[in-house]
Amino acid sequence: MSWEQQGYQPQPYQQTGYSQPYQQPGHQEGYGQGYGYSGYAPEPYPPEYVEYAQGAAQATAPSPVREPEPEPELAVAAPPTDAEAEEEKPPPRPPGRDRYFDTLRAVALIRVVTYHTFGWAWAGMVFPSMGIMFALAGTLMAKSLERPALKVVRSRMRRLLPPFWFWGSFVVVAMLIHDWMPGRQIVYWIVPLGDPPGNAWAEQAWEILWYLRTYLWFVLLSPLLLKVFRLAPVPVLLLSLSPILVLHFAWEPPDDRFGSALTDLATFLFCWILGFAHRDGVLRRLRPFAVVVLSLAAIGYGGWYAFTHQAETGSYDLDDIPLAQAFWSAGFVTLLMYAKAFFRIDFAWLTRFRRTDRLVTVFNSRAVTIYLWHEIALILAVPLIDQFWKVPAFEKYLPLESQWFMFGVGWILIAVFVLLCGWVEDVAGKKKPKLLP
Structure with missing residues (x-):
């Protein structure tokens, strides 16, 4: 243990003699009176020796222990300023669609489509x-x-x-x-x-x-x-x-x-x-x-x-x-x-029914396609059903005269138009074209 660690502090040296007595510091460790150093005052070292001793101490002093740098992904950066936080803030996630609407x-x-198939006058009152x-x-x-x-x-x-x-x-x-x-x-x-x-x-x-x-x-x-x-x-x-x-x-x-x-x-x-x-x-x-x-x-x-x-x-x-x-x-x-x-x-419960939720998604993503092409689908359903009459099995077992049958054939053709033409809505919306959204 060095003298500095024991609390030893030398007193100022006199230019001549040893009149200044050595004062034992009030420390629990170190050398007490029993060691016979009570009246000793050391001779000051020459300046050359002091400079040499200081240089040697610096040369032999142990280098400070360097803490390992953290990994880049684990490093904790300083808190950014308000401007930096605004620039680095990630774009907000788009809110989910409102399933009620x-x-x-x-x-x-x-x-x-139902109204244009059956022509019911009361349909607009039931649901405008x-x-x-x-x-x-x-x-x-x-x-x-x-x-x-x-x-x-x-x-x-x-x-x-x-x-x-x-x-x-x-x-x-x-x-x-x-x-x-x-x-x-x-x-x-x-x-x-x-x-x-x-x-x-x-x-x-x-x-x-x-x-x-x-x-x-x-x-x-x-x-x-x-x-x-x-x-x-x-x-x-x-x-x-x-x-x-x-x-x-x-x-x-x-x-x-x-x-x-x-x-x-x-x-x-x-x-x-x-x-x-x-x-x-x-x-x-x-x-x-x-x-x-x-x-x-x-x-x-x-x-x-x-x-x-x-x-x-x-x-x-x-x-x-x-x-x-x-x-x-x-x-x-x-x-x-x-x-x-x-x-x-909000009709959030609709997401629990995957097929129904999927159908609602398709209707909304292809709303323009369905609206534009549904009349053409109903028009084409008429000559298509006329061809069914030429097949005896169809004539016997299918309700070819029913408007409900035409309604079903019309929706099949609408689905075909959605698959064939719906991608145009994706292109118009700057999205990747898909058969179904």
């Missing part, structure tokens, strides 16, 4: 598919407009137009073969801001394009509509029914492309704005009593008008009566959307 969209598509689809689209549009409006509009058009062009190329070629002479209105087959022209031979195929035209106009108007809505959400939502009242009671629009587009926009404006209200949480803040009463009042007025004005259209079909369609859809869809907001319905 996905299920509503799937059921709406099934109802559309078009109002539901516009409300869901409005919700998604409000969510997307958290990004720059121009990018959102371009993205929506990119997702819609390529499937429309792909489908339209077959329809246009078929009409040309069947003596159709296009005019300058053919431009609407490029961007359907108006009803694309066609001949009577393919009317059943192209008459459904009113939905794409209306959807496209809502997409273009949404940045402005959303700003106006957020100025006074509840008043704007209620006033969104006023355009259809004006068109019906005060001013009749012209019977042309402009008038048709204006009527459809007015009919489903409330449903689109309702999607904004759901996205912004406006519905959740409303009182249940007021929502239920007003919704039932709208449904009652729409139903009353449809049944009391059958003489004008020959039916109570909501598709033929815009005013009834607007109010019935407004009340019905409001109850569906408010139930979602108030009870926080």
